[in-house]
Amino acid sequence: MSESYEQERTVAFEAVQAAATLTESVRESMGEVLKKDDRSPVTVADFGSQALICRALMETFPQDPVIAEEDSSALRNPDNTDVRDQVLEHVQAHHEAATPEGVYAWIDHGTAREYSDRFWTLDPIDGTKGFVRGDQYAIALALIENGIPQVAALCCPHLPPDLADDDPDTRGQAFLAVRGEGTLQRSLNQDTEPTPIHTSNTTEPSQSRFTESFVSSHSSHDLAVEVAERLGITADPFRLDSQAKYAAVATGNADIYLRLPRPGTDYTERIWDHAAGALVVEAAGGTVTDMHGSPLDFTHGRLLKQNTGIVATNGAVHQDVIDALEASTS
Structure with missing residues (x-):
């Protein structure tokens, strides 16, 4: 990679890896799980991860807004003092002088909601259900300028380098992408320099392999099956939580x-669920659009209001997938 965005990519890459250290520490001794209004689980790791990453961004880029998933309101609730104390303990392992008010402030640095010409978007734990279940999850951070992701840091603490040969000793991968300059991959378990990666060279759609959400409520598995049949794909999909799919x-x-809307639902995708992963794929040579072939539009605050569904591919088979989707939904 060249020297463009040198400070941004250094801070982002180091921040997500530090957050992964915290989240894995939490995971080793899983504590109390809170519930959001939408009933999705939120853990100590969510808050601790967001605190560490937002602190790093505040320190180096204090003028940059951050659109993140969490805020400190649940931690401030007197009923949740045990959870607050756990968060503080894990954050203090990285910043010894951290105080409750300081942690609240770091977390709430991620409460921007409106679009601006330059901002970061963060999912401190993407795939919380996977995290709680002991499967895949990701920490996802992206810098967006003029509506386009330019830098992405994605950390997948339990992802093996080869999904077909899941050796527990090799789990843990971090990815750094800069638009137009490629994507690097680094093992979390080896002290090695990051190496460039590239999407597959598969050009025949029938030889392709899918990855899709582990939980069927997140995407229409039935429509994905129909698309696979149209393309002649017979291999079973890899089902993973989080942006580990990217x-x-x-x-x-x-x-x-494929992340496809389920019939009868009107869910709008959140930007933090896709910005980092999309750039990691695109910088590695792939293509990411919505299910109609339109680019993802990050100019509407927290939501991908102008997009429906997500399609990420190696690039070579992208139009074949879009055509199969059109035929399946027309």
């Missing part, structure tokens, strides 16, 4: 990632 495409473990 990493699977970027590394060539999979060729196609």
Whole structure:
């Protein structure tokens, strides 16, 4: 990679890896799980991860807004003092002088909601259910300028380099992407320099392999099956939680990632669920659009209001997937 965005990529890459150290520490001794209004689980790791990453961004880029998933309101609730104390303990392992008010402030640095010409978006734990269940999750951070992700840091603490040969000793991968300059991958378990990666060279759709959400409520598995049949794909999909699916495409473990709206739902995708992963794929040579082939539009605050569904591919088979989707939904 060249010297463009040198400070941004250094801070982002170091921050997500530090957050992964915290989240894995939490995971080793899973504590109390809170519930959001939408009933999705939120853990000590969510708050601790966001605190560490937002602190790093505040320190180096204090003028940059951050659109993140969490805020400190649950921690401030007197009923949740045990959870607050756990968060503080884990954050203090990285910043010894951290105080409750300081941690609240760091977390709430991520409460921007409106679009601006330059901002960061963060999901401190993407795939919380996977985290709680002991499967895949990701820490996802992206810098967006003029509506386009330019720098992405994605950390997948339990992702093996080869999904077909899941050796527990090799789990843990971090990814750094800069638009137009490629994507790097680094093992969390080895003290090695990051190496460039590229999407697969599969050009025949029938030889492709899908990855899709582990939980069927997140995406229409039925529509994905129909698309696979139209393309002649027979291989079973890799089902993963979180933006680890984007990493699977970027590394060539999979060729196609589909996140498709379920019939009768009107869910609008959140930007923090896709910005980092999309750039990791695109910088590695792939293509990411919505299900109609339109680019993802990050100019509407927290939501991808102008997009429906997500299609990420190795690039070579992208139009085939879009055509199969159009035929399946027309």
